[in-house]
Amino acid sequence: MxxxxxxxxxxxxxxxxxxxxxxxxxxxxxxxxxANSGSLMDLVESFGWKGTGILILVFIIGFIIASFFF
Known part of the structure; x- marks a missing residue:
C-alpha cells in the first residue's frame, strides 16, 4: 500500500x-x-469544512430569527 x-x-x-x-x-x-450519545466528530467529518461552516451559519441565523419571535 x-x-x-x-x-x-x-x-x-x-x-x-x-x-x-x-x-x-x-x-x-x-x-x-x-449511537446513544451521538458524535459531533463524525458529523463534522461527514460534512467537511464547508458543510460545517454552513451548519454553523444556519444555527446562528436560526437563533437570530428565534430571538425575534420569542
Missing amino acids: HYNKETPEQKRERLRQEETKRNPTGNLNDAFNR
Missing part, C-alpha cells in the same frame, strides 16, 4: 479499520455508546 499519498481522512479510516480487526468487541462497544 502507498501510505505516503494518503489523505488524513484515508489514514484515519485505515487506522479505524485496523483497530476494528484487532478488537471487534471494543468497536462494538464504541459504536453502541456513540
Whole structure:
C-alpha cells in the first residue's frame, strides 16, 4: 500500500479499520455508546469544512430569527 499519498481522512479510516480487526468487541462497544450519545466528530467529518461552516451559519441565523419571535 502507498501510505505516503494518503489523505488524513484515508489514514484515519485505515487506522479505524485496523483497530476494528484487532478488537471487534471494543468497536462494538464504541459504536453502541456513540449511537446513544451521538458524535459531533463524525458529523463534522461527514460534512467537511464547508458543510460545517454552513451548519454553523444556519444555527446562528436560526437563533437570530428565534430571538425575534420569542
